Amino acid sequence: MxxxxxxxxxxxxxxxxxxxxxxxxxxxxxxxxxxxxxxxxxxxxxxxxxxxxxxxxxxxxxxxxxxxxxxxxxxxxxxxxxxxxxxxxxxxxxxxxxxxxxxxxxxxxxxxxxxxxxxxxxxxxxxxxxxxxxxxxxxxxxxxxxxxxxxxxxxxxxxxxxxxxxxxxxxxxxxxxxxxxxxxxxxxxxxxxLNEQCQSGEEDEIKVEGKLKLLFVGRMDRQKGVDNLLKVMSAVRRNDIELTIVGAPSKKSADFEIPKNVQLLGWIPREKLGLHFGSSDAVVMPSRWEGLPLVALESFRAGTPVIASSIGALTEIVIPGTSGFTIDFEDHERVVEFFEKLDGLVLRALRPSCKKWFHQNFxxxxxxxxxxxxxxxxxxxxxxxxxxxxxx
CATH class of the missing domain: 3.40.50.2000 (Glycogen Phosphorylase B;)
Structure with a gap:
């Protein structure tokens, strides 16, 4: 009444x-x-x-x-x-x-x-x-x-x-x-x-083109740790690995030197991100601190594993051998060594478990x-x- x-x-x-x-x-x-x-x-x-x-x-x-x-x-x-x-x-x-x-x-x-x-x-x-x-x-x-x-x-x-x-x-x-x-x-x-319905392109199978395709999505600032990631990419010796950055420096961030194996796209509409998640071998998250980043969840939904900093909540949602790998991005030499040994077949084998991890938890x-x-x-x-x- x-x-x-x-x-x-x-x-x-x-x-x-x-x-x-x-x-x-x-x-x-x-x-x-x-x-x-x-x-x-x-x-x-x-x-x-x-x-x-x-x-x-x-x-x-x-x-x-x-x-x-x-x-x-x-x-x-x-x-x-x-x-x-x-x-x-x-x-x-x-x-x-x-x-x-x-x-x-x-x-x-x-x-x-x-x-x-x-x-x-x-x-x-x-x-x-x-x-x-x-x-x-x-x-x-x-x-x-x-x-x-x-x-x-x-x-x-x-x-x-x-x-x-x-x-x-x-x-x-x-x-x-x-x-x-x-x-x-x-x-x-x-x-x-997140909504279980994938964005356009998220479920597309990645095309094997002889390149190991990594993706970073977010602000290029200290919190997101992109400075550490760029240093690592500058030091990586293998020529079959490339990084795509969707984002841009914040006003307070310093200018970044972009290596040749890094492509900077700037910000793109969110509805077009699905194609990048779906066509990447891994999403990289070198953050210094995080809550529960939606980029990781979008990556899992697309079946793409995450390579993340071994800090805070990231260690709770990025499970080695299930949804990706964690590593200390402040230890540049160790990360370079990890990237040098990174195997695309191993990453692609994680795609089904990433999707399952998403549907069970997010x-x-x-x-x-x-x-x-x-x-x-x-x-x-x-x-x-x-x-x-x-x-x-």
Missing amino acids: PVPDDAGKTRSVNYRGVAVMRILHVTEAIKGGIASYLDEVASFQRFESDVEQVNFLLPAGWRTDIKSIVSDEVIEFRPVSRNRLKDWKDYCLALKAAIVTTRPDVVHLHSTFPGFIGRPLLRILRFKGVVIYQPHGWSFEMDAAKPLRAIYLNVERLLQRWCSKIICLTNYEYGLVSKKRFIPTRLAVIRTG RSSDMNKKIMNIYRSELSMIGAGANEPVLL
């Missing part, structure tokens, strides 16, 4: 007596995997029977990166420069306006900056719904000065009580905080998932069901308050 909200409007209630929920997803920047993640979430949640509406607080310019979200679902704000306090204020005002306008039952904060800003703001606003925080990789794991990492950790520890649940992308992420005085009942692990349907179950569980603990105004 319908129940009134504080504005005098009515909201439908399903047969279990639980309010049909309104959801607001909040991010600060559309970059990397966040865009694809929100794409997967949007295409699922809007069709759930107990979801009344799904909205997104996104920076202007989101249209080029997110395809499945429609304009009616979006509240835009001017992109934030973290070095300008005025932008912080504007972001707070945009989030407050989004809360007042959409009146959500669930606010889902994506990445560190919205988590740092959003949780205190929602506390000040006395928001009475469910707050989900998803860092998409812990800030204190970044390659930063030790005192700065300590500050990030202490802030995360302080703010954990101001949300209902924290979603970790991997068991590795969970393990990092479970030993650092985080509340276990506030933590959940939900691996990122399907978006599994991810979305788990996220919705957390929403429902947390709303049920609020009880009757789920049907009441979320702001006082």
Whole structure:
């Protein structure tokens, strides 16, 4: 039956007596995997029977990166420069306006900056719904000065009580905080998932042309470790190995010297990436730190093994002999030796196990069901308050 909200409007209630929920997803920047993640979430949640509406607080310019979200679902704000306090204020005002306008039952904060800003703001606003925080990789794991990492950790520890649940992308992420005085009942692990339907070209069999074809996809910056990869490619002596880079240097990155055995394509539309995943012998990920990178999942979906840094969550998803290989990319001599001995037949033999690994662990349907179950569980603990105004 319908129940009134504080504005005098009515909201439908399903047969279990639980309010049909309104959801607001909040991010600060559309970059990397966040865009694809929100794409997967949007295409699922809007069709759930107990979801009344799904909205997104996104920076202007989101249209080029997110395809499945429609304009009616979006509240835009001017992109934030973290070095300008005025932008912080504007972001707070945009989030407050989004809360007042959409009146959500669930606010889902994506990445560190919205988590740092959003949780205190929602506390000040006395928001009475469910707050989900998803860092998409812990800030204190970044390659930063030790005192700065300590500050990030202490802030995360302080703010954990101001949300209902924290979603970790991997068991590795969970393990990092479970030993650092985080509340276990506030933590959940939900691996990122992708649609099982391959992009065009992903399932094409690679053509054996006498070349060993490697692929790097992503920003050319320090985090992604492309400087180490280029040094390795410069030192590799065999002439039957080549690397294709889909990406470009970030504004803060130094200029890179591109060896002759490396082809730099720049950024290309995401829908055209499938052909590159499907036609490569391996995807290389020399990152210095990562959450759960979608590039790896896209590679597995295409049946292409991943050669990744032996760090963090990458060691959890890149399984030697099943989905690829891990190695320390800071040890240039060892990586050069590994590349010199790399066998295309061995890589191609892993293609069936990569696809199986993807379907067993990284399907978006599994991810979305788990996220919705957390929403429902947390709303049920609020009880009757789920049907009441979320702001006082």
